[in-house]
Amino acid sequence: MRSRAFISAASSFRFSGARIRRASPWIGGSCQFPRRQFSYPRDLEAASAKPFYITTPIFYVNAAPHVGHLFTIILCDILKRWQQLKGNKAILCTGTDEHGLKVQRAAEKAGIDPKLFCDKGAAIFKELAQKADITNDHFVRTTDREHKDAVEYAWCLLKEKGYIYTAKHEGWYSVTDEAFYPQSAVQLYLDPPTGRKMMTSIETGSEVEWSSEKNYHFRLSAFREPLLEFYQANPGWISPEYRMNDVIQAVEDGLEDLSISRPSDRLNWGIRVPGDDSQTIYVWLDALMNYATKAGYPWSPGTDHAGGWPADCHVIGKDIMRFHCIYWPAFLMALKLPLPKHILTHGHWTLGGSKMSKSTGRVVDPFQALDRFSSDVMRYFLARDGRLHTDSSYDNTRIISIYNKVLLGALGNLSTRVLRGKKWSVRGAVERAGNLPIQEWEEGPCSTFYHNTLSTMPAAVESGLDSNNPRMALRHMEASIHSANRFFQMSSPWDKALTFAPGVPGEHVDKIVYCAAEALRMVGILLQPFMPHKAKMLLDQLGVRESRRSFEYCQVGCDLEYGEPMISLGRGHEGALFPPLSSDE
Structure with a gap:
């Protein structure tokens, strides 16, 4: 989905005064800026060239990462690399969410300073990204100075515009979810192992506790109609589509104003409300601003697109849709900032039928998985089996099966048979068959494979990746790989090669080898x-x-200069593209 220009908030900023609690090189003081009418567009077509900007959610540091986190960052990295493959500049942002009561309590339990606790947690997520070959351009931490400044700046603007007020707030609060729930969203639950009765969130199953306190509120209710208007104008904003319908229904049912601060005597680990040290800014308002922070918010006039904003795609798990699809766009509307172009939601990873969760201990250690199978194999498996519409099941035997049947048995087998063939030369086949006129491929034993597989695969894969669906793209690639293997086996060039002219096996064999080599070349580009x-x-x-x-x-016949290997092709398992796994257990 493309985005038309939103009116740049940066162009209306006028920095003045010095009333903000803490000075910074660029934060203005009173936030008294000229008011401008801000209309939300009926579509999202891009106004000007800008980098493709994709983000992961930022991850809590209260426990170690699991394979679900790995899936999210790999999904983002694939989509970023795809944009680069098409020649576009692309930016990927990931990072850690380091404030909030959950992190505060985890640090207390560990008996260490919260900042030191967060430093250790952030280092682990950075290591995971590096180990998985993630090409992130930014790693944001909500404890970064630039992020704190941006959050304080946004708070100041919201308050100046009249969207923040003080009131007493009562409700059921979940430390795990960092969220309040109304009475209709909680239930009494009996914990089978302990027999303990407790109140839990119906949506997430997290335990909640009753809370009554005075704090700051955001006028979320004022954005019911603007949000519904935006959803109607941009029906593909959230994918999969049925989750968009869930969000629309939630907003249509009505929005209550949102508590956006906590008393500092209860939550001291976070960003203080500017001008009121007795309150700490709500972790989700703090955390959501990270996406704009790393894009350079607040922007100097004329530079709002330089860092990639608005984001082209936020990739999130289905459990944080309310924050990203309701709260976040409302905050942005209030700040008169462009909304992200697309929200891609995905299901959870399950283990033994239950959702992976750091809090329950039902996790797969992503570092162990990467060590065992390699980053490439894990990237392939998670992209192939990771579902957007529903949850996915993690199983080591499944990874081994895919490796043996698809990577080793299909792609690896084809590359070995084509590249190591002794009766033909790939370079010779490319030189002789690659220059044949298109009429030569209209009929004959190679014509079906040429037109039905080679000519259609790039567009099919492109369609999958352009729609933010790497799983679909891989399925098209796999179908082409299997088709190429069948074609090569049925064509049996080893039986047709002529022997009277060394290195010249005949036109028929040249065409077979060329078609198989083209399949490998295009799959190699797309992989x-x-x-x-x-x-x-x-x-x-x-x-x-x-x-x-x-x-x-990545089109048939676009490159006729390949065929001479740049590395040794090896013998047997040595030098093979996909050697057998060392262990199938």
Whole structure:
């Protein structure tokens, strides 16, 4: 989905005075800016060129990451790399959410200073991103000075515009979810192992406790109609579609004003409300601003697009939709900032039928999985089996099965048979068959594979990735790989190669080898966002130049200069693209 220009809030900013609690190089004082009418567009077409900007949610540091976190950052990285493959500048932001009562209590339990606790947690998530070959441009921490300044700035603007007021707030509060719930959203629950009765959130199952306190509120109720108007104008804003319908229903049912601060004597680990040290800013208002922070908010006039804002895609788990699809756009509307172009939601990963959760201990250690299977294999598995519409099940035996049947048995098998063939030369086949006129492919034994597989695969994969669905894209690639194997086996070039002219097996064999090599070349190009190391190895084996590995060259006959391997093809398992796993257990 593309986005039309929103009126830039930056152009209306006038920095003046010095009333804000803490000075910074760029924060103005009183936030007394000229008011401008801000109309929300009926569509989201881009106004000007800007980097593609994609974000993960920022992850809590109160416990170690699990494979669900790995899935989210890999999904984002694939979509970022895809944009780069098409020649577009792309920016990926990830990071850690380090404020809130949950983190405060975890640090207290660990007996260490909250900042030191957060430093250790952030380092673990950074290590995970590096180990999974994530090409993030930013790693935001909500304890960063620039983030604190941006949050304080946004608070000041919201207050100046009249969207923040003080009131007594009562309700059921979940420390785990960092959220209040109305009476209609909680239930009495009997914990089977302990027999303890407790109140829990119906939505998340997290325990809640009654809270009554005076704090600041955001006039969320004022944005019911603007939000519904925006949803109607942009029906594909949230995917999958049925989750968009859930959000619309929730807003249509009515919005209550949102408590956006907590008493500092209860929550001291966070950003203080500017001018009122007795209150700490609500963690979700704090956390959501990270997306704009790393895009350079608040922007100097004319530079709002330089950092990528508005975001092209927020990738989130289905359990945090309310915050990203209702609260976040309302905050942005109040700040007169452009809304993100798309919210991509995905299901959870389950283990033994239950959702993976740090709080319950039902997790798969992503570091162990990466060590065992490699980053490329884990990236492929998670992208292939990770579902957007429903939850996905993690199983080591499933990874092994996919590796053996698809990667080793199909793609690896095809590359070995084509590249190591002794009766033909890939380079010779490319030179001789690659220059044949299109009429030569209209009939004959190679014509069906040429037109039905080679000519259609790039567009099918492009469609999947452009719709933010790597799983669909991989399915198209796999279908093409299996089709190429069947074609090569049924064509049996080893039986048709002529022997009277060494290196010249005949036109029929040249066409067979060329078609199979083209399948490998295009799959190698398209696999780069998914398996960067293995894709590079395959393209090196084929001898594809670095300058010819972009999507621009992913069409039949677009590159006729490959065929001489850049690396050793090896023998047996040595040098094979996908050698057998060391253990199938």
